[in-house]
Amino acid sequence: MKLREIAHSRTGDKGNISNISVIAYDAKNYPLLVAQVTPARVKAHFAGVVEGEVVRYELPKIFALNFVMDRALGGGVTRSLALDAHGKSLSSALLDLEIDAVPDKI
Amino acid sequence: MRTIRIGSGAGYSGDRIEPAVELAEKGDIQYLVFECLGERTVALAQQARLKNPESGFDPLLEERMRAVLPICAAKGIKIVTNMGAANPLAAARKTAAIAASMNLSRLKVAAVVGDDVLEACKQRDLPIMEFDGRISQLGNRLISANAYLGAAPMVEALAGGADVVITGRASDPALFLAPLIHAFGWPMDDWNLLGKGIVAGHLLECAGQVTGGYFADPLYKDVADLARLGFPIGEVGEDGSLIITKVDGSGGAVTAQTCKEQLLYEVHDPARYIQPDVVADFSQIEIEELAKDRVRISGGRGSARPPTFKVSVGYVDSFIGEGQISYAGPGALARGRLALDIVRERLELTGVATSELRFDLIGVDSLHGAQVSGHANDPYEVRVRVTGRTENLREAVRIGNEVETLYTNGPAGGGGAFKSARDVVAVASVLLPRELAAPQVQFVGGT
Numbered sequence: 294m295k296l297r298e299i300a301h302s303r304t305g306d307k308g309n310i311s312n313i314s315v316i317a318y319d320a321k322n323y324p325l326l327v328a329q330v331t332p333a334r335v336k337a338h339f340a341g342v343v344e345g346e347v348v349r350y351e352l353p354k355i356f357a358l359n360f361v362m363d364r365a366l367g368g369g370v371t372r373s374l375a376l377d378a379h380g381k382s383l384s385s386a387l388l389d390l391e392i393d394a395v396p397d398k399i
Numbered sequence: 400m401r402t403i404r405i406g407s408g409a410g411y412s413g414d415r416i417e418p419a420v421e422l423a424e425k426g427d428i429q430y431l432v433f434e435c436l437g438e439r440t441v442a443l444a445q446q447a448r449l450k451n452p453e454s455g456f457d458p459l460l461e462e463r464m465r466a467v468l469p470i471c472a473a474k475g476i477k478i479v480t481n482m483g484a485a486n487p488l489a490a491a492r493k494t495a496a497i498a499a500s501m502n503l504s505r506l507k508v509a510a511v512v513g514d515d516v517l518e519a520c521k522q523r524d525l526p527i528m529e530f531d532g533r534i535s536q537l538g539n540r541l542i543s544a545n546a547y548l549g550a551a552p553m554v555e556a557l558a559g560g561a562d563v564v565i566t567g568r569a570s571d572p573a574l575f576l577a578p579l580i581h582a583f584g585w586p587m588d589d590w591n592l593l594g595k596g597i598v599a600g601h602l603l604e605c606a607g608q609v610t611g612g613y614f615a616d617p618l619y620k621d622v623a624d625l626a627r628l629g630f631p632i633g634e635v636g637e638d639g640s641l642i643i644t645k646v647d648g649s650g651g652a653v654t655a656q657t658c659k660e661q662l663l664y665e666v667h668d669p670a671r672y673i674q675p676d677v678v679a680d681f682s683q684i685e686i687e688e689l690a691k692d693r694v695r696i697s698g699g700r701g702s703a704r705p706p707t708f709k710v711s712v713g714y715v716d717s718f719i720g721e722g723q724i725s726y727a728g729p730g731a732l733a734r735g736r737l738a739l740d741i742v743r744e745r746l747e748l749t750g751v752a753t754s755e756l757r758f759d760l761i762g763v764d765s766l767h768g769a770q771v772s773g774h775a776n777d778p779y780e781v782r783v784r785v786t787g788r789t790e791n792l793r794e795a796v797r798i799g800n801e802v803e804t805l806y807t808n809g810p811a812g813g814g815g816a817f818k819s820a821r822d823v824v825a826v827a828s829v830l831l832p833r834e835l836a837a838p839q840v841q842f843v844g845g846t
Contacts, residue, residue, distance in 0.1 A: 306665065342768055354698070
């Protein structure tokens with residue numbers, strides 16, 4: 294299934310750094326996020342967009358992850374050539390990630 | 400326990416004004432905050448001020464003030480805003496004049512000045528955080544340097560009886576922290592209380608983004624009555640307790656989900672959200688829905704403030720030229736790709752000098768590039784977009800020209816061409832020792 298089925302997401306921007314939150318709709322799916330939405334997978338998912346390191350922060354009390362992606366905004370919001378200079382649409386792209394899940398646990 | 404209600408009347412300079420009027424009229428609020436200053440807005444405003452010394456503040460200041468001043472004056476609601484941009488004093492004078500023209504000349508307007516630290520940054524030749532280099536290397540491209548000030552000068556203005564407080568560059572959450580410090584007498588070194596105040600400010604500062612804006616996703620995250628989206632209210636107790644809510648009957652929704660998304664918006668390490676007044680810690684926050692459109696946020700903390708102010712440095716970076724044109728019907732995608740190939744080759748043949756070029760098909764791969772969006776089906780229509788970075792305006796203009804001329808020199812059926820060329824004011828950051836900035840409060844009006 295797609296990440297979209299179990300999580301919602303929002304993108305924020307500062308300079309050339311984009312952050313994306315990934316928040317479980319249901320607390321019981323938070324471990325799936327922790328196990329499968331890894332920095333390496335996020336980096337691979339954004340091949341051609343994110344040039345720098347991807348760091349993940351965990352927020353177990355609100356069942357959320359926060360990904361901080363360096364060199365992700367075409368040189369920075371204020372100078373990027375991109376149509377979406379802020380990277381606002383990146384969160385929707387991340388929700389396209391495939392998640393393996395045991396169906397009866399969802 | 401004492402509580403106050405703070406409304407958030409704008410999340411950026413161009414934001415809608417009607418929800419702010421609704422907050423003032425029906426929100427039962429004591430403070431109305433307008434956050435209107437983007438990263439590079441001060442630099443652009445500074446360029447305007449150089450041309451006209453009485454300009455350089457938010458272009459919507461007059462419209463906003465005219466819409467809310469009479470209501471706020473009648474109800475005793477204090478206004479705090481960073482609409483001063485590059486010229487808070489002129490913005491305050493303008494606001495006082497607007498108040499006088501509406502028979503509200505008793506209103507006391509205060510300007511916070513001193514965020515302009517260009518001279519101090521030049522003298523120290525501070526290193527730039529985003530790339531290897533120092534202030535001096537920006538040479539005559541340097542436009543402005545403004546420190547993200549904290550709450551202290553705004554608190555001073557409120558203590559002095561200001562009805563309207565207008566700042567230039569200040570930390571966005573500090574616009575909300577200041578009324579809390581003023582109302583409750585929070586000590587400026589009670590890091591946990593200040594941290595809680597920053598949580599409130601952070602959740603409120605983007606206005607509609609916590610009440611259902613930037614959120615709706617049909618079937619997954621539905622939001623009722625988004626067209627009449629209401630702006631948020633923070634109900635804050637003197638112990639820092641916080642409930643996010645909105646005006647009854649307004650559109651949108653305040654839920655645990657909207658609050659979680661906004662809590663992490665533009666945050667890097669959630670345990671260290673660095674502010675001029677405190678380093679806030681969001682990592683232990685808990686979020687609980689109390690009732691419809693009432694969400695409690697608890698567990699915010701803080702630690703000692705940093706020894707420096709972050710300074711936003713505006714400079715002329717480059718020029719950008721752009722052109723767009725559309726193709727539709729069978730074969731639209733192939734003709735769009737052909738058009739891009741033609742422009743790429745023509746820019747080479749004619750020797751347009753660029754340091755960076757980008758070729759997009761809007762509707763196909765413009766947002767996330769060919770790799771991420773590789774599996775798209777053939778769309779009914781595509782829009783060609785070519786952008787390039789150049790050293791001067793003359794070169795930038797040539798990029799759009801090579802797209803526009805596709806009308807008569809490109810694939811069949813190209814329509815709706817558009818072109819533009821503009822200079823790019825970019826923003827970088829430096830860290831300035833606190834003692835080198837000297838914010839001051841100046842009162843205007845109130846006769």
